[in-house]
Amino acid sequence: MPLINKTRTHNVVPGNALTRLRVALTVFFAMDGFIFAGWVVRIPAIKEQTGASAGALGLALLGVSAGAVITMMFTGRLCRRYGSHPVTVACAVLLSLSVALPPLTHSVLALGAVLLVFGGAYGSINVAFNSAAIDLVRALRRPVMPSFHAAFSLGGMTGAGLGSLIAGALTPTQHLFCLTAIGLAVTFFAGRTLLRTPPPTAPDDHAPDDHVPDENTPRAASAPRRMTPRTRLLVVTFGLIALCTAYGEGAMADWSALHLEQDLGAAPGAAAIGYSCFALAMTVGRLSGTRLLEVLGQTRTLVFGGTTAALGMLLGALAPALWAALLGFAVTGLGLANLFPVAVERAGRLAGPEGVAVASTFGYGGMLLGPPAIGFMAEWISLPAALTTVAALAATAAAIALLTRHTAGH
Structure with missing residues (x-):
């Protein structure tokens, strides 16, 4: 029987492992921004390929939003059940594969369907790696959460800039397949650290259900199993x-x-x-x-x-x-x-x-x-x-x- 709420297990992780874990999570945040920005810069080309009007393209793009919103709450439960680290790796694989799907479509309906999958992967990985990052912040007892989001921003800026530069040299299919290859390679190398390292917590991790953590310094305060x-x-x-x-x-x-x-x-x-x-x-x-x-x-x-x-x-x-x-x-x-x-x-x-x-x-x-x-x-x-x-x-x-x-x- 699978363990429920694996993130509550008391795992005291050595300092060097915490450093490797922080690097791996930073890489995943950057990869997420890089892939999403790479897709965004090819939207005009995908619009032309599918022959979509502006209104039809807008409806198709709602697939990204709908997929993200639908899967976010579901992903929270998956992280509770299986742990945020393996869920992050699984979502990274799905995100990397799904970004290659839009240029394979030739109708607005098909585009909307694949964007639903892409949006689901994008929303899911955001929940999963933010959850993993919060576990790490508690273990480090330093407010380093903004650094992960800075990596996402830097990845997005890099993805958008590089995508704009190579837009004339590569077709959308070639470009987004390259993103798939990069995403899978990053997941292979950085994901091994996540899969080998349990979510870190502290031995004194015993906060009551209605406890509100101190607002200045992140503490090892386990989240309640059910929200009051x-x-x-x-x-x-x-x-x-x-x-x-x-x-x-x-x-x-x-x-x-x-x-x-x-x-x-x-x-x-x-x-x-x-x-x-x-x-x-x-x-x-x-x-x-x-x-x-x-x-x-x-x-x-x-x-x-x-x-x-x-x-x-x-x-x-x-x-x-x-x-x-x-x-x-x-x-x-x-x-x-x-x-x-x-x-x-x-x-x-x-x-x-x-x-x-x-x-x-x-x-x-x-x-x-x-x-x-x-x-x-x-x-x-x-x-x-x-x-x-x-x-x-x-x-x-x-x-x-x-x-x-x-x-x-x-």
Whole structure:
């Protein structure tokens, strides 16, 4: 009979094994961003290949979102039952194989079907390796969660840049098959470390079901096997912070360039720099996130980040000059950088993989909600005014963090 909740087993892992485990997980985060970005840059070519209209392509792309949302909660239960390490490896294999499927399709219906599989793999691996990372953070007793998400951002930037460079040299089929080969090779080498190393916990891992971990330093506090109503409420609260953050990320990805070009008269090349400033600043913010968390603690980091992002987005949305808008976008990226990693980590510390699944699902919902919501509001009022909702939700995330601290009794 399989062991239930393997992540609760007391596994005291040697320090050098923890280092290898951290490297392996960092590689998986980077690989995930690399593969997803590589797929994104080939979407125009896949659209042409399938003969899809813009509307039909939009419906097909919903397959990614639907697959991710459907599988996230299911993956949380799998991690509870079999452990986050083997689930991460299995999902990495599925992600690597499924990214090669879109260029093999020649109809919108077939494209939507394969994207459902791809989205399922993408959502599942995000839950699995975030759960594994949270176990490692507890064992290390250092707030290193942002470093993993920085690896994802760096992988995404590398995948997008490399994909753009080779787009003219390789067909979509050749390009995405290369991604499959890279993904399987990475999984083979990095996955061996995960499969050989049990999820690390500490021997004194005995937190009660309604325990709320100290907000400054990650501790070895095992998540409850079942969420109590109070714990579930806190997990949903952290999920709302993830939603507010991802709303801003989705809005910036889809609307920042248009705002600079349409409202500030920037040239297309200059307008494209807007999202690059945001993404680069977010990566820098995550690379420095561990130090920030050690100095400020989790609640202050969330409040500071949300407030900074709100002010930056107000500048980016309402500034009359291009340079000021670019500065605002960069400040927004710095502010939002660590909100999602901290929210997911706190949800995972409270409720294990299922807490990660809840927070990730909320976050993914925010990323889906952001772009269309901005579009509708831009038609009713204006795009700059619509973009201020990013500032409003960032400020909301900061307020939620303060309320959560009071709820936690700190």
